[in-house]
Amino acid sequence: MDSYQHLVDTLALTLGVGWASGINLYAALLVLGIAGSTGDLALPPDLQVLANPLVIGAAGLMYAVEFFADKTPGVDSGWDALHTFIRLPAGALLAAGAVGEVTPALEIAAGLLGGGLAATSHATKAGTRLLINTSPEPFSNWTASIAEDVAVFGGMWAALNQPWLFIGLLALFIALVAWLLPKILRALRKIGGGILRLFGRRPKPAPAAITTPGEPPS
Template sequence: MEVVQIIALSMGVAWASGINLYATVFMLGMLGSSGHIVLPPGLEVVTDPLVMFAAGLMYCVEFFADKTPGVDSGWDTIHTFIRIPAGAVLAMGAVGETSQAAELMAFLLGGGLAAGVHATKAGSRVLINTSPEPFSNWATSLGEDAVVIGGLWAALFHPVIFLVALLVFIIVMIWLLPKIWRGLATVFAKLRNLFRRPQPALPPAGNGDAEQADKSPR
């Protein structure tokens, strides 16, 4: 594989894993086992029927969980500990049999990219879930599925286009993450105030002394 293809595949699997890990693994397994692409040795494991079955089953579960407001945020929270390390491992496997330095670099960059993408996805979902209607949630989830499939296809067959689009995505993500963080802080502050017990009103200081003075004999 050429260097550009290796970089595109490595960063592509890390980026896609941050959005939908199971769709990423299943798509790579399908394309590799059908002969449409030649995977590097480090990624050939995804063509194993057991891996494809597990990825396909979990994708079916995620398909419905990801479209249920509230459940999707819980799902994203759990997958913080799954998507990020898996994205790093897939990125490292995508560089093939190269030097250990290249594998470590791919692992670090892939893990960082997967973490940023996952944080953007999970934070955006929390904000979207504040809307009372479920249609925006469904549309966002379906859009994410389509983006993962289209992005991986571009990384495999049009690596230069994918890398340019990825650079634009990273710039937008860096600009968007602080805004998402401020939005989350506002949402959590409102929830905290909603469940906080109201404090009983205290009488103004000094009123009791004045009343006692009025009742005392003159």
Template sequence: MNGYEALIATLALTMGTSWASGINLYAVMLVLGLGGATDNINLPAELTVLENPLVIGAAALMYVIQFFVDKIPGLDSAWDTLHTFVRIPAGAMLAAGTVGDVSPALEIAAGILGGGVAATSHAAKTGTRLMINTSPEPVTNWSASISEDLLVLGGLWTALNHPILFLILFVIFIGLAIWLLPKLWKLIKGVLLKIGRFFGVAKNSTAETAHVSTSKPEAIKMDK
């Protein structure tokens, strides 16, 4: 493999792991861990920790849990929301690990790029699931979940075996995400506001409005 081919392979693996992490992190860890442990995937030194049996076991357990949770309307969206704090940092770490021990600047750049890609795919998945949950047909959750798993597996296989094809498809995905995310933003924003109110970060605007509306008549009475 010459320098150009190695660069394309590394770029595809970087984008592939971060993109797939935003959809199903545990499937990514499981595929890379099992592939590396069986010598079917040549992982960079920074990612060989995924071959550890403890890591593989933990990833397999979490994948099984997500497999069932991801198919229950409403619960799948709650799971996705909580994993906002897991998938994006993990996608950044995996992306940084794929470039190897080249230079700190390159690792940081790969991590930033990987985090952004993971955030994009995660937002697309979360917003799409929120939209699907408004449908009265429960089969759509199963279809969406299984399709996402197959998409992750197919995407990783393509990134590892046909990196140029994967990068072309990745550019198409970014274009679709740019078009789709603004349409899903209202749904995502509503969920974020609910989380903010739950943790006390965002105030309840209705309560503030009620307080203002009840305080004005009192002021009028005092003037009279």
């Protein structure tokens, strides 16, 4: 029974760090680091460095920067674009480290799973933010950002304390993304096409008529 529970706990942690990294990597690092340093969570060997005060401090500083950048229209999408190259590999590395001391094949499989979840949650967040930024008011950005922060902290708590609840909620999230992401991509394509038409259909000046001496202009 203990080995079965350990397997479920490890699976939830692996999925949780991958999913959370795609939305707010620094919040996920803070949760793991603080939980590990206080003894609430026995971090796997490869993740024990997250409990170091220097790592916690750096994660806290970057979370504070992201907290404000993520709530500024336009800046949030630029921040997401930059973090495409950070969240995805970080999600893969955290997931690979979360499985503990296992065979290299299982570690690679966990990394691929974590990276895939990070890419899925990141693409959903970034695409949604691009749509939100078509509205000039900032309140929708604030609402979305706060909701994402709450989701990450709540999701990480569930992954550590209620693994079956987290796995169930993650399954619902994946089903929602499978339904929502194509709609987001179509909406973005439509907006992009409208912008291209707006700037691409300017009337061209008519060519000047050529006349010969003594011939009235046409």
